[in-house]
Amino acid sequence: MSDNYKEKFENVKNAKGIYQWIDTRIPILSLINNTVGKGYYAPKNLSYLWNFGVLAFLSLLVQIVTGVLLAMHYKPDTRYAFESVEIIMRDVNYGWLLRYTHAVGASMFFSVLYVHIFRGMYYGSYKNPRELLWFTGVVLYIMVMASGFLGYVLPWGQMSFWGATVITSVVSAIPFVGDAFVVWVWGGYSVDDPTLNRFFVLHFLIPILIAGMSMLHVVGLHQFGSNNPVGIEVEKKDKIPFYPYYIVKDMVTVVLFFLVLFLFVFFAPNYLGHPDNYIEADPLVTPMHIVPEWYFLPFYAILRAIPNKLGGVIAMLGALFIWFVLPWLDFSKIKSGRYRPYFRSAFCIFIANFFFLMWLGGQPAEEPYITLSRLAVVLYFAHFLVILPLISKYEKPCYLPDSIND
Ligand code: HEM
Missing domain, CATH: 1.20.810.10 (Cytochrome Bc1 Complex; Chain C)
Known part of the structure; x- marks a missing residue:
């Protein structure tokens, strides 16, 4: 028997009280204690x-x-x-x-x-x-x-x-296989009973x-x-x-x-x-x-802003997936926005633009909303692809304390 194994048996033998009785057998209580x-x-x-x-x-x-x-x-x-x-x-x-x-x-x-x-x-x-x-x-x-x-x-x-129809139809923009794919997603030739059933299962899962x-x-x-x-x-x-x-x-x-x-x-x-x-x-x-629910509106605005269906889908997914590479787009060593004056301004503009897109997503797909959406989409991507890398490279941070007590 390994020492570790022996030690565990010893711990079980010496356990005092209900807490130790449980914890020496399944260490769930110490896991909770060490987590929260x-x-x-x-x-x-x-x-x-x-x-x-x-x-x-x-x-x-x-x-x-x-x-x-x-x-x-x-x-x-x-x-x-x-x-x-x-x-x-x-x-x-x-x-x-x-x-x-x-x-x-x-x-x-x-x-x-x-x-x-x-x-x-x-x-x-x-x-x-x-x-x-x-x-x-x-x-x-x-x-x-x-x-x-x-x-x-x-x-x-x-x-x-109609929300389900619009959003699932987006799949049909995929070249070559799109039309077959959307039929597969629906389980038929439109959003119908098989679609509802599978959506229920997935919504639960x-x-x-x-x-x-x-x-x-x-x-x-x-x-x-x-x-x-x-x-x-x-x-x-x-x-x-x-x-x-x-x-x-x-x-x-x-x-x-x-x-x-x-x-x-x-x-x-x-x-x-x-x-x-x-x-x-x-x-x-x-x-x-x-219109989708309010929390999807910024992404819905991006989808609608691009005149080409496939382009719209790529922009919408890109707007989300770009978050994955954020740690590499903003490569400044300083973390907190408190000590980064330019970053702070860029961040405020980004948030304002995000809510602007949210508002635009709820407007009808007509002028001037279409042009405004396009400008907001350009700003959204510029924030990640141009503004953040430039700020990371050229910004002079404020004085950073050595410890949080400072
Ligand atoms: C079901 C959804 C989520 C749950 C239950 C969850 C839970 C948590 C909890 C309990 C913490 C520690 C407390 C705190 O820092 O607020 C945390 C921290 C964190 N979460 Fe989430 N989270 C979720 C979604 C997200 C999302 C969507 C993101 C980013 C896209 C995210 C990024 C982070 C980061 C970076 C931290 C560390 C924050 C720090 O230490 O400053 N989380 N999360």
Whole structure:
């Protein structure tokens, strides 16, 4: 027997109390302690912006719990889907609460993620040695987007049907195989019953994969610990235990999260939705304006800005996939935007442009919105491909402290 093996048996023999009895057999309690307890140390200067990772977890949990309960009453069949949602709203006990919490919860999830992502961008959290952590984050964002898109199709309203038709048709832009591919995606010659069924299965499956991917994200986080507002790597003396300090701080935003969620659920549950989705899907009647949910609008604006269909698809996917290479486009050694005057200005313009694109995505596809969208798309890509590399090369950073105490 190896020493390590013997030691484990010794530990089991000497275990005192229920904690050690469990932990010497399956070390789950020490894993929790080393992840979110006294055993994990985080920089002492983290601001409230560092609470949004935990809020992303909370959003995922809310979506999974309400989603599983909704799935017990929902019917993924084009003949009954719309009606089953109405039954959930009117006849199932607290069904309206489940549905509204799930729908508003999706918007909360994206709001939390956008803050989480932009926080990472501003403080350079994607830089060496956290490139792969950032990478897992971008994968998570794409998975959340996929799940959100698939979920919106399920109520089988007009926007569900036409949104799904517009976005899946995009696949047909792929040269040579596009038309065959879109038939394969639909499971037929239009968005129909097989499409709804497979979208339901995937909408259910992806959040489980998101949960697994989030674990990998946290493993990546714990390899070097959190970055911080100053952006320099910190020593043990500048860290404090996660429990109680950050657990208590996280509770503040957890309460605020539920406050905002339920303000919408109880007082404006349909504010972020589209009224057309209360009309059952009709393949013979196209809505005046087909618009996706607000959180997809920047990417939708990019898709529509390019006159060529294939070009639009490439630009839309490129706008997202460029995030993967961000650590190499912004190669300045200084992480935090606090000490980078030019970067800070560029970042503010980037955020303003992102929200401008979001607004443009909700406008009809006509002038002047088309020209404005094209300008915004050029600025979006210039930020990554021209502005960031140039700033990284020529910017003179401000004085950087030696430690976070300085
Ligand atoms: C389901 C989605 C996600 C979950 C559950 C999640 C969870 C977390 C948690 C708990 C942390 C530590 C606390 C914090 O720094 O806020 C964290 C950190 C981080 N996340 Fe995420 N995250 C998600 C999505 C993303 C996305 C979409 C990105 C980027 C595209 C991202 C990039 C990062 C980075 C770079 C850090 C380290 C931040 C730092 O140390 O400054 N995450 N994440």
